[in-house]
Amino acid sequence: MRDLRIGALKMITTAWRMDRRKTVVSVILMVSGAVAAPALAAALAWMTGAVIAGDTAAAAWAGVSVAALAVAALTFGHFAHLAYFELSELAELDFAEQLITLSNGSAGIEHHERPEHADTLTVLQREARQFRVGLEALLTSAGLLLAVALTAVLLAKVNPWLLLLPLAAFPPLLTGRIAERISDRARTGTAEPTRVALNLFHLTTSARLAGELRVFRLAGELRGRHRTLWATATRGLVRAQLAATWVRAAGQIVFALAYVGAVLLVVRDAITGRRGVGDVVLVIALAAQVNQQVTTAVTLLQDLQRMAAAYRRLAGLTEVVTATGPSRPDQSPPDRLRDGITLRDVSFTYPGTGTPVLGEVNLKLPAGSTVAIVGENGAGKTTLVKLLCGFYQPTRGQVLADGVDLSRVPMPAWRERVAAGFQDFIRYEFPAGETVGVGDLPRAGDEAAILAALSRAQADDVLEQLDDGLRTQLGKTYADGAELSGGQWQKLALGRALMRSAPLLLVLDEPTSALDPQAEHALFEQYAEQARRVSAATGAITLFVSHRFSTVRMADLIIVVRDGRVVESGSHADLAASGGLYSELFALQARAYS
Numbered sequence: 001m002r003d004l005r006i007g008a009l010k011m012i013t014t015a016w017r018m019d020r021r022k023t024v025v026s027v028i029l030m031v032s033g034a035v036a037a038p039a040l041a042a043a044l045a046w047m048t049g050a051v052i053a054g055d056t057a058a059a060a061w062a063g064v065s066v067a068a069l070a071v072a073a074l075t076f077g078h079f080a081h082l083a084y085f086e087l088s089e090l091a092e093l094d095f096a097e098q099l100i101t102l103s104n105g106s107a108g109i110e111h112h113e114r115p116e117h118a119d120t121l122t123v124l125q126r127e128a129r130q131f132r133v134g135l136e137a138l139l140t141s142a143g144l145l146l147a148v149a150l151t152a153v154l155l156a157k158v159n160p161w162l163l164l165l166p167l168a169a170f171p172p173l174l175t176g177r178i179a180e181r182i183s184d185r186a187r188t189g190t191a192e193p194t195r196v197a198l199n200l201f202h203l204t205t206s207a208r209l210a211g212e213l214r215v216f217r218l219a220g221e222l223r224g225r226h227r228t229l230w231a232t233a234t235r236g237l238v239r240a241q242l243a244a245t246w247v248r249a250a251g252q253i254v255f256a257l258a259y260v261g262a263v264l265l266v267v268r269d270a271i272t273g274r275r276g277v278g279d280v281v282l283v284i285a286l287a288a289q290v291n292q293q294v295t296t297a298v299t300l301l302q303d304l305q306r307m308a309a310a311y312r313r314l315a316g317l318t319e320v321v322t323a324t325g326p327s328r329p330d331q332s333p334p335d336r337l338r339d340g341i342t343l344r345d346v347s348f349t350y351p352g353t354g355t356p357v358l359g360e361v362n363l364k365l366p367a368g369s370t371v372a373i374v375g376e377n378g379a380g381k382t383t384l385v386k387l388l389c390g391f392y393q394p395t396r397g398q399v400l401a402d403g404v405d406l407s408r409v410p411m412p413a414w415r416e417r418v419a420a421g422f423q424d425f426i427r428y429e430f431p432a433g434e435t436v437g438v439g440d441l442p443r444a445g446d447e448a449a450i451l452a453a454l455s456r457a458q459a460d461d462v463l464e465q466l467d468d469g470l471r472t473q474l475g476k477t478y479a480d481g482a483e484l485s486g487g488q489w490q491k492l493a494l495g496r497a498l499m500r501s502a503p504l505l506l507v508l509d510e511p512t513s514a515l516d517p518q519a520e521h522a523l524f525e526q527y528a529e530q531a532r533r534v535s536a537a538t539g540a541i542t543l544f545v546s547h548r549f550s551t552v553r554m555a556d557l558i559i560v561v562r563d564g565r566v567v568e569s570g571s572h573a574d575l576a577a578s579g580g581l582y583s584e585l586f587a588l589q590a591r592a593y594s
Contacts, residue, residue, distance in 0.1 A: 036069045038289060041154070047066055081136075123187060148293055179243075185240070186237050193236075197229035203222060329408060336538040337367035342403075343365075344400065358384065369541055373561060390418075421494050421497030433450050436496050549585065
C-alpha cells in the first residue's frame with residue numbers, strides 16, 4: 001500500500017505541476033460523474049414510490065432529477081476526458097523526460113551496462129506510455145470512493161445488513177492485488193527476452209544494416225531468433241495472465257454470492273410489507289452498481305499498482321544512478337596540466353562480475369604528450385579509456401590529474417575539459433553544422449569554429465559534397481536528408497571531437513576504423529600537430545587507441561596492455577627493439593602489409 005500511496009501522490013503532483021486548471025476540472029467532473037450514479041438509484045427509488053403513490057408532482061420532480069443525474073453520470077466522465085487527456089499527454093512527456101535525464105544524468109555508465117538495470121529501463125520505457133491510464137484510474141478512484149460511501153449510506157437506510165455487501169468487495173480487491181503482483185513479476189521476468197527481441201527487430205528493420213543482412217542472408221536467422229524470444233516472453237506473460245485471471249475469478253465469485261443474498265433479503269422484506277417497491281428498485285440498482293464498483297476498483301487497483309511499480313522502479317534506478325557519482329566532489333580540475341595524469345595502483349572490476357579487467361596499473365601520462373594504447377582485443381584498452389573519462393571509478397587505486405584525485409572532481413567539470421572520439425560514434429541526424437558543433441555546445445552555432453574543427457579532422461571533402469554545406473540536413477529519417485558513407489559520418493564525428501579548443505585530455509578510441517590506412521596516417525599526423533598546439537596552451541594529453549602500428553609509432557609514449565595489465569611502455573624505437581609483445585605485434589602487422 002505504501003507504493004500505491006506514493007505512486008498516487010506522484011501522479012497527482014505531476015498533474016498539478018503540469019496544469020492546475022485542468023487538474024481541478026478533471027477532478028470535479030470525474031467525482032461528480034461517479035457520485036451521480038448512486039444518486040441516480042436513489043432518484044429512481046423516489047420516482048417509483050411517487051408513481052405508485054399517485055403523487056404526480058413528486059413523480060415529476062423525481063423524473064427531472066433522474067434525467068439530470070443520468071446526464072451527469074453518462075457525460076461528466078467524457079467531459080473530464082477532454083481535460084485529463086491533454087494533461088496525461090503532458091505528464092507522459094514529463095515521465096519520458098525524467099527517464100532521459102536519469103539515463104544520462106549520472107557521472108558513470110554502470111546502469112547502461114548492467115543487465116538488471118537495462119531491464120529496468122526497458123520496463124520503464126514501456127510503462128512511460130501508460131500514464132494516461134494511470135491518471136484516469138487515479139481520478140476515477142477519487143470519485144469511486146465517494147460513490148461507495150454514498151452507496152453504503154443508502155443501503156444502510158434500507159437494511160443495515162446490506163452494509164455487508166460493500167465488504168464483499170474486499171476479496172476481489174485482495175485477489176486483484178495478488179493477480180497484479182503475478183503480472184508484475186512476469187513483466188520483470190520477461191524484460192530480458194523482450195529487450196533482446198526489440199533489439200533484433202531494430203537490427204532487421206534498420207536501413208543502415210540492410211546490406212550486411214542480405215550478404216550474409218541473416219534475415220531469416222534473426223527473424224527466427226526474434227520469434228523465439230518473443231514467444232518466450234509471450235508464454236511467460238500468458239501463463240501469468242491465466243494465473244492472475246483464476247485468482248481474480250475466485251474473488252468475484254465471493255462477491256456474486258453476496259450480491260444474490262442482498263437482492264433476496266430486500267425482496268423478502270418487500271413481500272412481508274416492511275419495504276416498498278421503491279426500496280426494491282433502490283437495492284437492485286445499488287447492488288448492480290456495487291458490482292460495477294467492485295469490478296472498477298479491481299481494474300483501477302491494477303492500473304494504480306502498475307504505475308506505482310513504475311515509480312518504484314524509477315526511484316530504485318535513481319538510487320543506482322545517483323550512487324555512481326564521485327563521493328567527495330570538492331576539487332576543481334586544473335586549469336592546465338603541468339605534471340600530467342597518473343594512474344596509481346589502479347584495479348577495476350565491472351559491477352556484477354567477479355573477474356578484474358584491470359589489475360595494479362601504474363602509469364604516468366606526461367602533460368603535453370601524445371599517448372597510444374595498444375593490445376589485443378579484450379586486453380583492457382577501452383576500460384582504461386572509460387576510467388580516464390570518468391565513466392567508472394576504479395575499484396581500487398587512484399586516477400590523478402596533476403595530483404588531484406578524479407574521484408574528488410565533479411564529473412561535469414572534468415568532462416568540460418575532455419574531448420573524445422569513439423569507434424561507436426553517434427550519427428546525429430541534425431544539420432551538418434550542428435552535427436559537428438554539438439561537440440562544444442557553447443559554440444555549437446559558431447560556423448568559424450565548426451569549419452576549423454572540420455579542417456583539423458580533414459573533413460573538408462565531406463562538406464564539399466553537401467548541397468547546402470553546414471545547413472544540409474543529414475539522415476534518412478528526413479525525406480530530404482542526405483545520407484553519408486560510414487567514413488564520412490566518422491569524419492564528422494572526428495570534427496565533433498576536435499571542437500573543444502582547450503581540453504586537458506583528447507581521447508581518440510579507434511576513431512578512424514572506417515578509414516583506410518593512408519587516410520588514418522594523414523589524420524594522425526594532423527592530430528600530432530593539433531596535440532602540440534593544444535599542449536602548448538593547456539598541457540593537454542592526446543590519447544589514442546588504434547590497431548594500426550604505422551599510426552601509433554608517432555606517439556611520444558606507447559602503452560602495451562595484455563590481460564588487464566600494462567606489460568610495456570615506452571617509445572616506438574625502444575619497444576620495437578625490446579623483443580617484447582609490442583615488437584612481436586608490430587612485426588606481425590608489418591608482414592601483413594608487406
